[in-house]
Amino acid sequence: MTGSADPAAGPGPGGRPPTVVAVPAALREQLFTPAAWDRLRSVADVTVLEEHTDRDALAAVLPAARILVTAWGTARMDADLLAAAPHLELLAHTGGAVSPYADEEVFARGIRVTQAGAAMARSVAEVALAFTLALLHRVHRFDHALRGGADWDRAAAAPPRHEILGCPVGVIGASRTGRAYIALARALGARVSVHDPLLTEAEAAELGVRKAALADLLATSRIVAVHAPALPETHHLIGARELALLPDGAGLVNTARSWLVDEEALVAAVRTGRIDAALDVYDAEPLPAGHPLRGLPNVLLTPHQAAATVECRQALGDSTVDEIVRYVTGRPLRHTVDRTALARVE
Template sequence: MTGSADLPRVVVAVPPDLRAQFFAPEEWARLASGADLTVLDAHTDRGALARALPGARALITSWGTPRLEGEILDAADALELVAHTGSAVAPYVGEDVFRRGIAVTQAGDAMAGPVAEVALAFTLALLHRVHRFDHALRTGADWETASAAPPRHEIRGSRIGVIGASRTGRAYASLVRALGAEVAVTDPYLGAEEARALGVRAVPLPELLAASRVVAVHAPATAETRHLIGAPQLALMPDGAGLVNTARSWLVDEDALAAELASGRLDAAIDVFDAEPLPVGHPFRTLPNVLLTPHQAAGTVECRLRLGAFAVTEVLRALRGEPPLHPVGPEALARLH
């Protein structure tokens, strides 16, 4: 799985299962036509990565690739680019990478669409209580009992709150607006003029929580956003409201949410958890008012192929001396995961 030794060398630290999902045959051929490839099946092996890096001009990373620091970074004597196939780069690079002038790219733009679609699907399910009906029928409730649920609502005319005007937050806002929702967004960096251009209202977090039928979390995981939604914030949400989290569990106090959901006052749809895999005995698993998926919001076939295509394009541009299309700087290290 290597190209010509006359070509610049590129290390691909992506395991076989993900390589098959990320790189369509034509994309892999495009990469191999421009680079001598060193492929690491054992992509989490620090020693293997350090041995592969000398002389390599680019590195493609995936989830689990060791962080470029210490002896690994010292071995990267010719490295010009780290192309990450995910969004958050902090687990894979540190300030020393940027100080050495190594470019870093990420593929977050490829993920925004499918994650926003899942958040929309969650929103519709919560509004129509689909998860409650499904749980009741699957657990043996009689027809009349299974038909009982809190009031249901259409998305048209519903007030939907978005926490975070991120790429995914904006994509989600666009989708729910297209279906007729009234959208409010809270984000310290979103001004009134930009909010108007997006067709949303910029409001403080307490107002958003108190006025929304569904609140969707799309903020980044930074030191400042740790448990942004805790017991006091959940208490502001009206009875019967729903919380959607396809971002990071970091943003929501999971214990506080579990306690609120156990009361039955709120509903939730959750893709991300403090402990993954989600423990079999976790209270979320038995609650009828919770819809769960196993951290798969960005796991579409199309999205994963885009992740690989983004990385291939960035690598080939770097080898030609062209600037990256999706670069990040040291400020990206503030996003913890």
Template structure:
């Protein structure tokens, strides 16, 4: 068995463990409230048993003086949202670093080529979020089909009962044509849920083969056909140059009157100005968890539209989902210690293809 001085290969191959029976110095750069969600009870106990873990409440401490001695010895860095970019300057302060384990999904905001160049393995816990986000997307889908958001808006606004009763036609999900943009982890979890309730699902995803679509029980179609033929369109695509404003004014105009758009993925995918313009006319409905500006400004026009259901980017925040994310991180550290391949490794190629 090799010693801890040997760097692991970048990506998902076997990683060189730090030595049997030794607990690697680990910096857990996760705020106290999130640590309580990710690493409660036995999950936290596992983390502190297998590693010499030090919690850091503020990401800014990673670049400060006080943490320098600890960072210099850290072999594992556990991260959460808002961690600074792991560039050469920061990595110079962490020469022993071998593994970065992210409690979230996308590592694009902070992972740099320098990290891979130094042979540091990267992993993430996005799989733990898939079910939670898929369930919210399902809840959004049902709300749009039954216009519950319109009724809620009307009654809260003091609209008369007779007027509040008025809404566009409502539909059941049984036999409903649902379009899914992106067969991602969350996209697959969502399509499994809506198919179980009887929806007829079409998918647009250039990376998905016809055979894969058949195995998923869905129909593979082009984007225009999906938009024109779906009563509800749910977005689950990654953040890539080619997905920027995938849905603009032209694409939104293809959606049938009364259709609904669900976005629990990324605002990157939709031209928000075009969406606001379309929604302002009342032709479409939407349920949104993500926005160009977060927090969503109090005066934003989306807040005032009765045909829009809004949540503050919290689709993934379930108790069970957070626990799964923490378990994934701990399991990946265990694999690192055993020199086994990481199950959720992020390689340079994968990072270029996902959001």
């Protein structure tokens, strides 16, 4: 640990609030540029906790803390840890979903919670677009065939390829990432339909998309990109029945959560060769070495890295620091969440 861990309540040196940054060194360097770190230290008395998964280590540095910064793997703030943090006022998460890091007691105590998920939208949307183009042009099939030793003519054999210009693309979920993906796909000329029960006709018109029922969207889209939130009601939103609605040769893109797609049904569907898929998320992570998805030539796989660009990680850190600066200087926070965020599945 570095910085101040004075257990006395109240402001730190220069009136700066005691702030625990429970983020290990390697990730901290990715999230916080030198300028962002200097900005944080200018408004907060910072204690760094390297052992961010260790509940006892976290409890030891919480007695004076007014602000806690969490990251992937940070021990979850529950009643026991909150008992060690009598002065905590703000939990600032450097990622999106906060349910793994805060429980109901955090909100019951009136602690403000903010998260940086909006900063991930562009990076994940770009990967979803890259997946879309790869599936349309069957790049994954060609690569698999050539690397697998297929002769030239056999490697060149693939289902029909298509351009994105004029392509019917379906988007499930007009989330922040969904909207970023819509903008990118439409910029390249795609005709976009969206299924989202909360999307109004006016919002659809503003986005330049057609609002559609799920069955209609699936049956009329060459590419379907999943961007819905992982909520109890969206579990296995896409199952065997929904996959059967996709046209022959269609592709499914999932950079959101595996929670949304019945993975067993998807494996069965892509095994037939009738549809293709591009995935960044899985039921089991790391994806087991013997998992059937790994051997299918019509599936493009990445290891849950859609939000891991240099720019995205730094944007997450900048967003977190911005929220802390706003809090310390008495300005409204931009990315607060309430207890309903606990329903989201990480």
